Amino acid sequence: GAVVSQHPSWVICKSGTSVKIECRSLDFQATTMFWYRQFPKQSLMLMATSNEGSKATYEQGVEKDKFLINHASLTLSTLTVTSAHPEDSSFYICSARDKLAGGRMETQYFGPGTRLLVL
């Protein structure tokens, strides 16, 4: 089956630093990648949708200057948390949609997540 990886799986950083999280589709090309944020014991909240080669579309309430998303290729999207603060600590999950499937929803695959802790 299709595999999506995330790196790193967990990261601890000091307040004020920036952290980059990578999301890769390992055996397929992804037209679209999604970034979610999950707080403990809560659901996934969509942060943004990114399409290869274009700017990401952010959900209402998500600061685009704080959460920078780059989708430079069909297999890689990155989320950079700039000037991270403790309230940014969370579990970040990406998903990717298979290009060859014509963007059908059923071909959305999820990564294992990245746990961020800002001290």
Add this chain to the structure above:
Amino acid sequence: AQSVTQPDIHITVSEGASLELRCNYSYGATPYLFWYVQSPGQGLQLLLKYFSGDTLVQGIKGFEAEFKRSQSSFNLRKPSVHWSDAAEYFCAVGARGSTLGRLYFGRGTQLTVWP
């Protein structure tokens, strides 16, 4: 706007017992419907999905779900639960005709299985 309600935050069952996790959605038409499972610290794994056709869908790990249009529900069932089924379960909906493929998730139901 689409929304998903999972009324049970936490369910506890004994191993071997049957299971039903509830999911209700709000949407103007019949959406795409999904159930995902998440183990601690892990991403999401798709259990099953409904797009059209037979309203009873079979998934992996012995799970099934039934779409009931009149009740706007998509409840997940398993006849005999195994200890390894303990996890967080999420119901999700997606809009038909959407070119973006975004999903809306319920808050999740935590399943605990007693030996």
